[in-house]
Each structure stands twice: as structure tokens, then as C-alpha cells.
Amino acid sequence: MGPVSSDAVNRYLKQTRELFGDELFLEKKAVSSTTGPTPINSDYPSDLVNFYEQIHQCHNCALGNSRTQFVFGVGDPNASLVLVGEAPGEQEDLKGEPFVGRAGQLLDKILAAIDRSRQKDVYICNVLKCRPPNNRDPLAEEVSECEPYLIHQINLIQPKLIVALGRVAGKTLLNVDKPLKSMRGSLHYYHGTPLIVTYHPAALLRNPNWKPETWKDFKWIRSIIDA
Numbered sequence: 001m002g003p004v005s006s007d008a009v010n011r012y013l014k015q016t017r018e019l020f021g022d023e024l025f026l027e028k029k030a031v032s033s034t035t036g037p038t039p040i041n042s043d044y045p046s047d048l049v050n051f052y053e054q055i056h057q058c059h060n061c062a063l064g065n066s067r068t069q070f071v072f073g074v075g076d077p078n079a080s081l082v083l084v085g086e087a088p089g090e091q092e093d094l095k096g097e098p099f100v101g102r103a104g105q106l107l108d109k110i111l112a113a114i115d116r117s118r119q120k121d122v123y124i125c126n127v128l129k130c131r132p133p134n135n136r137d138p139l140a141e142e143v144s145e146c147e148p149y150l151i152h153q154i155n156l157i158q159p160k161l162i163v164a165l166g167r168v169a170g171k172t173l174l175n176v177d178k179p180l181k182s183m184r185g186s187l188h189y190y191h192g193t194p195l196i197v198t199y200h201p202a203a204l205l206r207n208p209n210w211k212p213e214t215w216k217d218f219k220w221i222r223s224i225i226d227a
């Protein structure tokens with residue numbers, strides 16, 4: 001990499017300050033809690049395009065009847081980082097893409113601050129591929145039907161790190177019922193892949209005071225995926 005101009009440094013600092021405020025950041029220590037890897041499911045195709053084709057008309061749970069669009073996921077099929085939300089919301093259901101609208105735009109800014117984007121080294125998806133009515137939390141039976149799709153996506157992508165966005169995604173993936181603050185700051189494992197839990201971007205829109213904590217998490221995330 002060539003020399004970095006002072007203009008580029010200033011732009012970067014201005015961008016991160018706008019996003020996260022004045023706090024400076026220290027990396028966190030990893031604490032492990034593991035579950036083993038899940039073998040590739042040979043009933044599913046070995047690439048994401050054909051996997052989408054196989055499952056996009058799924059009706060394995062009742063959400064298949066109420067959705068507008070199936071929301072598979074977007075991004076780099078060879079990503080180091082997979083971001084996972086709980087389920088599509090209203091805008092995602094209409095557009096067929098995860099994390100759109102204001103929360104999605106904020107997520108894009110956060111990714112830009114760690115020199116990533118949804119086209120570059122990042123894949124974004126949800127635990128559920130269809131929207132629960134009125135954005136209620138996923139039901140256990142919906143997760144049970146849909147989670148094998150997520151596991152297969154992750155097995156195909158083989159990221160260095162999974163980031164669960166928000167408490168519901170974190171507790172669903174970790175199969176625990178804990179508040180977000182007790183899941184943040186530790187390195188967990190999801191079927192053998194390291195996993196971190198951080199704030200959902202929609203929560204940051206509601207409470208900007210959480211942005212500095214989120215930036216700490218993303219500094220840590222960057223240190224893992226850059227290693």
C-alpha cells in the first residue's frame with residue numbers, strides 16, 4: 001500500500017467522528033465459548049446462487065405465506081465477515097434485500113469506516129429469510145425451520161467472523177436468553193466460526209449514545225478480519 005495522504009486521514013477521522021463521537025478505542029480481549037462445526041449439508045447446492053434457486057420459494061413455516069419477498073442475503077460470496085440480523089423488516093420484505101432504509105444506510109457507513117462494504121468482503125443476511133408479521137421476534141419453530149439455511153450459507157462462505165446485529169440475533173444464534181450487554185465484548189462461536197454480538201443499527205438510530213460502544217466493537221471486528 002502506498003503512502004496515505006493527510007487529506008485521506010482527515011476524511012477518515014471526520015467520518016468516524018461523525019459516526020461515533022470523540023471516544024478513542026481499545027481492543028477487547030477474546031473470551032471463548034464454543035460449539036463444534038456443522039458438516040456441509042449435501043442435500044443443498046455447493047454455491048450460493050444455486051442455493052438461492054433451491055430455497056427461494058420455501059414454505060417450511062407460516063412466514064412463507066405472509067412474506068412479500070424472500071430475503072436470502074447479499075454480498076461477497078468469499079467474505080471474511082458475515083453480518084446476521086434477526087429477520088427482514090418491512091423495507092427488506094418489500095425490496096428482497098437485508099438492511100435497507102435508514103438502518104441499512106448507517107450500517108453501510110459503519111462498514112465504510114472499516115474499509116468494507118456490502119460488495120467488498122462482507123455478506124449480510126438474517127436468521128429468518130421471511131418477515132415475521134409486525135416485526136415480532138422470530139418464533140422457535142421458525143428458527144428451527146430456517147436456521148439450516150443460514151448454517152449452509154456460512155458453510156459456503158467460510159468467513160473469519162460472524163457478527164450478530166442486535167440482541168435477538170445474538171440470543172437466537174447463541175441459543176441463550178441474555179441481554180445484549182452480557183453477550184457483547186466476548187468472542188463466541190457459532191458452529192465453529194467466531195462470533196461477536198453488537199448493536200443493531202436501528203437501535204443506534206434510536207439511541208446514538210451507543211455509537212461509541214459500537215465503534216469499539218467494529219475496531220475489534222476489523223482487527224480480527226484484517227489478521
Ligand code: SF4
Binds near residue numbers: 062128142
Ligand atoms: S422463514 Fe425460512 S423456513 Fe420460514 S418460509 Fe421463510 S425461508 Fe422458509
